[in-house]
Amino acid sequence: MARLLRSLLFVPGNNTRFLEKAKSLNSDIICFDLEDSVPLEEKKSARNLIKNALKHRSEYNSEIYVRTNSPISGMISDDLLEVIQKGVDGIVIPKVNTINEIKKIEKMMTGLEKKRKLKPIEVMASIESAEGVVNAYSIASCSKRISALIFGVFDLLNDLGVEYTKKPEGALYSRAKIPIDARAAGKYAIDAIWQDIDDVAGLEQDSVVAKNLGYVGKSIIHPQQVDVVHKVFYPTLTEIEWAKKVMSTYDLARKSKKGATTVDGKMIDEVHYKRAVALLNSIK
Structure with missing residues (x-):
């Protein structure tokens, strides 16, 4: 399908200045975050800020997604209640382990969409654990809503009890498996973030590795990373x-x-x- 998913930029949902600045960015996807970048005591405020930002959807150049909290957090229903509305193009679900988690979330989304007269909204599932890696294909193929799998390296390594390095050997199998499972299910795969914002050369090299593994783009955490990943993940002739x-x-x-x-x-x-x-x- 004709679609650009080269860059998925996470923007903290509790930061008004960042939400406003995102209007001028050229990332293929801007993902307002309710999870890791938002402290527990600011979740409610972040939901309200994101809800207000979605009312100004026309001012953003990118596709707009929202990352909810994880299935085990107990906060997804509160997240979806505020962000399933006109203006949101998709939802990122972090730390997905099983298809049952997706099915429960899909049921909640369907109810809200019917009530608010919205078309079905896309979902990207983030794979961040050993269990999630094992179930990646079944997760990717369990719903027509699922458009992509996202690889989350940091929580995976934590689950494995492995320290993070810029070339983590403990993640090699998982990183290679996820785009294969996504492709087998007819879905896209987006690679994990590059944490060192100042290491531009490292980001470019890591993006090349990701592209060669079958990823169509990369999760990013800073606007200055956009041009680097766009350069690597240039559209194919097809x-x-x-x-x-x-x-x-x-x-x-x-x-x-x-x-x-x-x-x-x-x-x-x-x-x-x-x-x-x-x-x-x-x-x-």
Whole structure:
């Protein structure tokens, strides 16, 4: 599919200045965070700030996702109650271990979407434990909502009792397995963050490794990392041709006053068109 997922930038949901600055950033996905970057006592405030930011969705250039708290936190229902609304393009669920966790979350989301008259919202599942790695394929394939798996290296290493290094041997198998499982399920895979913001060369090298493993992009934690990962995860010829086909086909459909059409047997609509435009604009 014609889609750019080169960069997924986490933005702390409790920081008004960062939420505002995100409007000017060119990351493919801006992910407002309710989890690790937000202290427990500020979760409620962060939900309100994100809810307000979503009301100004048109001011952001990127796709907008929200990372909730983990399934075992007991806070997901409160998170979803505030962020499942018009303006959110997707939800990132951290520390997913089993398909049952996804099914419970999907049920909550469906209820809110029906009540608020919203289309089904995408989900990306973050794999951050030994159990999650073992179940990665079943998680990726358990729901049509799942668009991608995200690799979370730090919690995985903690689960394994291994110290983090810039080339953690304890994560090699897991890092290689996740894009294979995602691809087998017909989904994307996004690599883990590079923690050292000042090590630009290290980020670029790590991104090349990720691309060669089958990842389509990388999670990032600072705006200055965007251009580096975009340089590495440049659209492929197949993606470019698909985007051109989506644009031309959808333009014809709109002239016929159709809201959706098909390309190579797959349904496309306004969302796919916008992603195709973004992809083609990125190579100019």
